[in-house]
Structure formats: C-alpha cells, structure tokens
Amino acid sequence: MFHELNPFIGQLYFWLFAGAAVLCGAGLASSRHPLYGAINLIGVMLSLAGLYAILDQPFLGVVQVLTYAGAIMMLVVFVIMVLNQAVDRAVAPMDRLAVVMGLVPLSLLATLVMVLRAGPAVVDTGAVRGSPKPIAQELFDLTAAGPGYYILFELIGVILLVAIVGAIALAKRRLGRSAPAAPAAEDTHAH
Amino acid sequence: MPIDPIDVQILAAVLFSLGLATVLTRRNLFLLLMGIELMLNAVNLSIVGFSRTLPGDASVTGAILPLFTIAIAAAEACIGLAMVIAITRVKDSVDADSFATMKE
Numbered sequence: 001m002f003h004e005l006n007p008f009i010g011q012l013y014f015w016l017f018a019g020a021a022v023l024c025g026a027g028l029a030s031s032r033h034p035l036y037g038a039i040n041l042i043g044v045m046l047s048l049a050g051l052y053a054i055l056d057q058p059f060l061g062v063v064q065v066l067t068y069a070g071a072i073m074m075l076v077v078f079v080i081m082v083l084n085q086a087v088d089r090a091v092a093p094m095d096r097l098a099v100v101m102g103l104v105p106l107s108l109l110a111t112l113v114m115v116l117r118a119g120p121a122v123v124d125t126g127a128v129r130g131s132p133k134p135i136a137q138e139l140f141d142l143t144a145a146g147p148g149y150y151i152l153f154e155l156i157g158v159i160l161l162v163a164i165v166g167a168i169a170l171a172k173r174r175l176g177r178s179a180p181a182a183p184a185a186e187d188t189h190a191h
Numbered sequence: 192m193p194i195d196p197i198d199v200q201i202l203a204a205v206l207f208s209l210g211l212a213t214v215l216t217r218r219n220l221f222l223l224l225m226g227i228e229l230m231l232n233a234v235n236l237s238i239v240g241f242s243r244t245l246p247g248d249a250s251v252t253g254a255i256l257p258l259f260t261i262a263i264a265a266a267e268a269c270i271g272l273a274m275v276i277a278i279t280r281v282k283d284s285v286d287a288d289s290f291a292t293m294k295e
Contacts, residue, residue, distance in 0.1 A: 029226075075272060076224070079221075105208035109207075120197070127244070159263070163270055
C-alpha cells in the first residue's frame with residue numbers, strides 16, 4: 001500500500017488533494033459563470049482521482065479521470081459553450097432566499113461531523129487493493145453463489161442505451177416526418 | 192500511520208454539503224446539474240473510504256459500487272443536458288426561476 005511505504009508522503013498527498021477538492025468545490029458553489037463552475041468541478045474530479053489512488057483504489061482513479069473528468073465534463077462544457085451563444089444574460093447568483101437555504105447544507109455538515117466523530121472506524125488489514133484483477137474477478141463472477149454483479153453490469157448497458165435514445169429524442173427538434181417548414185431564423189439560437 | 196477513515200468521511204461530507212449548497216443557492220441550470228454531480232462524487236468518495244474498513248472480498252465491493260454510480264451519473268448528465276437544451280429552446284433562458292410555470 002502506498003501510504004505504508006512512506007506514511008508522511010501519503011498523509012501529505014491526502015491533505016493536498018483534500019484541500020484542492022474543497023477549494024474547487026467552494027469555487028463551484030460561488031462561480032459567476034457556469035464555465036468557471038465547470039473548470040472548478042473538473043478540479044474536484046481530478047483531486048478525487050488522486051484521493052482514490054491514495055485510498056488503495058487506483059483503478060477507480062483511472063476510471064474517474066477517463067469518465068468523469070474526460071467524458072462527462074467534456075459534454076457539460078460543450079453544451080455550455082453551444083448554448084452560450086444564445087443565452088448570455090446574467091443570472092442572479094444569490095438572493096436572500098439563497099442565504100437562508102445555505103444554512104441547510106451547513107447544518108447537515110455539522111450533524112454529519114458530530115456523528116462521524118463519535119464512531120471510530122479502523123482500516124482493515126485484510127482490505128484488498130482495488131487493482132483491475134480482483135475487481136474483474138468479483139464483477140464477472142458468474143457462479144450461482146457469486147454476488148451477481150454481472151446482472152447489474154448488463155442492466156447498466158441497457159440504461160446507457162436508453163439514455164442515449166432519450167437524449168436524442170429530447171434534444172432533436174423534430175422526430176420522424178418533417179413538420180411544416182420551420183423558419184430559418186430558429187437555427188441561430190438553438191442547436 | 193495510515194489515513195484515518197473518519198477524515199475521508201468528513202471530507203466526503205464537506206464535498207456533499209458544497210454540492211447541496213450549489214443546488215440550493217444557485218439559479219443557473221448548468222450549476223444545478225454540476226452541484227448534483229459534485230454530490231454523486233462525494234458519495235463515491237464515501238464508499239471508497241468505507242471499503243478500506245472491510246476485510247477481503249467485501250472491500251472489493253467498494254470498488255465496484257462506484258463504477259455503477261459513475262455509469263449512472265453519465266446517463267444522468269446525458270439526459271439532464273438534453274433536457275436543458277430542450278428547455279432552452281422553449282424559453283431561451285437557463286434561469287431555473289423562469290420555469291416556475293406550474294406555480295402560476
């Protein structure tokens with residue numbers, strides 16, 4: 001395990017990544033433009049990838065970088081930039097209601113920290129380091145006595161397919177037969 | 192001395208609260224979606240943090256569950272952004288307050 005080789009380095013990187021994640025998260029909550037928010041969120045996801053690697057899940061860290069910081073955030077930034085041409089008006093960042101609503105997560109956080117401080121949790125020495133081999137063996141365990149994660153894996157495939165079809169159906173202007181000719185000016189502000 | 196699991200959980204709680212604060216206090220649809228993504232990520236970190244406190248095969252579950260969460264988050268972002276595009280076409284606005292038509 002990484003932090004057993006050199007505990008100080010492990011602790012140092014943990015707090016570095018933790019600080020970066022919290023700073024970027026605060027930047028997301030207070031960003032003026034959604035694009036700045038997206039950059040901050042990418043910072044959070046990359047910090048979390050580093051944290052997963054330190055917490056003995058290197059494979060998950062790689063998946064995090066590939067899927068979250070790579071694919072999902074690329075999609076978000078792309079859509080923000082596409083719609084920014086048409087919609088570039090100031091959205092009220094905060095009002096009095098928002099200040100009151102900010103108290104909800106604060107009280108949630110205070111309660112969680114209080115509860116967490118009460119119960120000790122110990123790192124189990126038998127915990128398996130999450131490299132691809134044990135993960136794949138558990139995920140694709142096809143025996144009847146196994147955990148059956150492969151069924152969920154197939155279901156995820158179906159859900160992703162449904163999501164793709166649904167996204168096309170939602171975002172496309174017309175489906176099937178072409179409706180009465182739309183005015184050409186419509187194309188200037190929508191994608 | 193290994194990293195304390197409680198520290199990991201507190202970090203996950205802080206990130207979840209920041210995501211919740213983003214969702215509750217902002218009016219921009221993109222920022223709402225990104226706040227939800229941040230909350231999903233915080234939960235993933237919590238699962239990973241707890242997986243280290245379990246022995247043997249049980250700890251591998253802590254690596255498999257976030258994989259499913261990430262896949263669901265990808266589907267959610269896909270549908271959410273398509274909805275934002277569809278909504279923007281009707282109202283030409285990304286302000287969540289301009290979609291309060293059911294209230295009137």
